[in-house]
Amino acid sequence: MNKAYRRLMAQQCLSDQTKQDIYGNLQMLEPNKPRSVRLKAAIVAACIMLMIPISVLAAEHIFGIAIFNRVEHATIHEQPGIAYEIRFNTIKNRPITDFSEHLQRLEETTVVCYDSWEDAEKDLGIDLISNSIFTDGKTEQILPYVSEGTPQASHCEGVYCVADGQLFYSKISAVYQRSRVKFMVSANLTVKHPTIADGELRKSHGFEYVYFQKDDPVFTTEQYTTKNGIPMTISIVNGADFSDDQAGYTDYNVYFAVNDVSYKVSIVGCEGVWNDSHMYTVLCEVLEGFVI
Amino acid sequence: MEHSEIVRLFETYSDDVFRLALSYLHNKQDAEDVCQSVFMKLIDYKKPIEKGKEKPWLLTCAVNASKDHLKSFWRRNTVELDETIVFSCEIDKELWEAVNSLAPKYRVVVHLYYYEGYSQDEIAAILKISRTAVQTRMSRARSKLKEVLSKYE
Numbered sequence: 313m314n315k316a317y318r319r320l321m322a323q324q325c326l327s328d329q330t331k332q333d334i335y336g337n338l339q340m341l342e343p344n345k346p347r348s349v350r351l352k353a354a355i356v357a358a359c360i361m362l363m364i365p366i367s368v369l370a371a372e373h374i375f376g377i378a379i380f381n382r383v384e385h386a387t388i389h390e391q392p393g394i395a396y397e398i399r400f401n402t403i404k405n406r407p408i409t410d411f412s413e414h415l416q417r418l419e420e421t422t423v424v425c426y427d428s429w430e431d432a433e434k435d436l437g438i439d440l441i442s443n444s445i446f447t448d449g450k451t452e453q454i455l456p457y458v459s460e461g462t463p464q465a466s467h468c469e470g471v472y473c474v475a476d477g478q479l480f481y482s483k484i485s486a487v488y489q490r491s492r493v494k495f496m497v498s499a500n501l502t503v504k505h506p507t508i509a510d511g512e513l514r515k516s517h518g519f520e521y522v523y524f525q526k527d528d529p530v531f532t533t534e535q536y537t538t539k540n541g542i543p544m545t546i547s548i549v550n551g552a553d554f555s556d557d558q559a560g561y562t563d564y565n566v567y568f569a570v571n572d573v574s575y576k577v578s579i580v581g582c583e584g585v586w587n588d589s590h591m592y593t594v595l596c597e598v599l600e601g602f603v604i
Numbered sequence: 605m606e607h608s609e610i611v612r613l614f615e616t617y618s619d620d621v622f623r624l625a626l627s628y629l630h631n632k633q634d635a636e637d638v639c640q641s642v643f644m645k646l647i648d649y650k651k652p653i654e655k656g657k658e659k660p661w662l663l664t665c666a667v668n669a670s671k672d673h674l675k676s677f678w679r680r681n682t683v684e685l686d687e688t689i690v691f692s693c694e695i696d697k698e699l700w701e702a703v704n705s706l707a708p709k710y711r712v713v714v715h716l717y718y719y720e721g722y723s724q725d726e727i728a729a730i731l732k733i734s735r736t737a738v739q740t741r742m743s744r745a746r747s748k749l750k751e752v753l754s755k756y757e
Contacts, residue, residue: 314718316695316696316699317699317703317714317715317718317719318718318719319692319696320691320692320696320699320700321623321626321627321715321719322719323692324622324623324626324632325619325622325623326618326619326622326636326639327632327636330636330639330640331618333640334614334618334639334640334643335611335614337640337643337644338607338610338611338614338643338647339611420743421739421740421742421743422743423740423743423744471736471740473736473739473740481736483736
């Protein structure tokens with residue numbers, strides 16, 4: 313596959329005519345004179361860069377979750393973006409023996425389709441958190457959006473990542489809809505590995521988002537404890553603006569951990585009119601349904 | 605960035621940018637349009653690009669431009685095989701069609717891995733996704749291509 317694909321693509325080149333056209337344009341266009349950096353952006357960037365060491369030291373540690381703000385000016389990006397990294401500091405890497413036997417024997421990264429969260433749980437061999445709203449008649453499982461050509465979507469998916477012949481990470485995720493709001497629930501587990509250091513595995517808990525914004529989004533967190541006593545952290549990004557459909561609306565993600573499994577609940581869509589208040593209300597209903 | 609440097613980057617990497625766009629769009633004319641827009645963006649880019657990171661920067665731009673192009677692509681009603689793609693043998697054409705059957709996000713991972721030779725971490729950086737996502741996409745692409753891959757083992 314390697315050689316054949318290389319041979320195939322090596323034969324494909326930009327046509328001479330197009331090369332000449334682009335080259336001609338490059339010669340004709342004078343490079344833009346350096347524009348003065350917008351003062352506001354420069355000051356904000358400078359302040360944030362100065363704040364980074366302080367924010368690392370003063371990182372919020374709430375129920376084992378540390379949240380860092382970071383400004384990305386990486387040169388591989390077209391424009392500056394803002395990345396938020398969420399890490400679970402207190403999650404332990406599970407021993408491989410916790411998992412079902414066939415997952416212990418996995419030799420390569422595998423994606424498995426399940427009909428339900430419960431089926432995934434059985435296959436995983438580890439008890440996951442349950443949610444009473446899944447069966448209250450007002451929430452339905454839905455298929456996630458998949459693009460053309462993608463293997464058939466499933467109601468619940470398990471991703472099992474293998475390195476050096478052993479599982480090191482697994483993620484179970486399912487998408488639901490309730491009162492027009494679509495949300496995803498996912499469970500992430502890391503596994504003690506003979507060749508990957510514990511710290512490196514813990515890094516894989518990090519959820520990193522990069523938004524390319526015209527204006528700086530506002531990032532806040534809210535601490536939320538359910539009636540069942542589960543502490544959670546809600547990240548709220550106003551003006552996330554990362555797709556035309558969601559322009560100007562708020563991005564909600566919730567993080568919590570139970571029994572060395574880290575969970576995330578994300579609002580991933582809304583049928584009809586997007587409404588922050590409605591999405592937040594439904595989100596809280598979902599959170600209140602979790603039962604240890 | 606100096607104009608001479610922009611020209612140097614064009615002369616060095618234009619075919620690589622074109623090939624990545626082609627892997628994404630599977631259409632030569634669209635890939636050429638993307639290639640043109642990437643180098644026009646380079647002219648307008650104000651910040652210096654770190655030495656040694658120019659190619660990943662260009663490839664990331666190409667991915668983003670291809671995605672934008674694809675959004676308008678979906679408005680078209682028909683998809684036709686691009687007859688200007690060069691195939692040296694029938695197996696190449698079958699491989700091309702097999703890769704074409706993948707979703708664009710899988711095709712680009714296949715291209716960056718098998719043609720450009722990037723590691724999964726490097727691919728993750730170019731596509732701005734996690735390493736896990738790269739692994740997942742590679743796994744799915746390989747499963748789909750399994751029948752074609754077996755011919756080359």
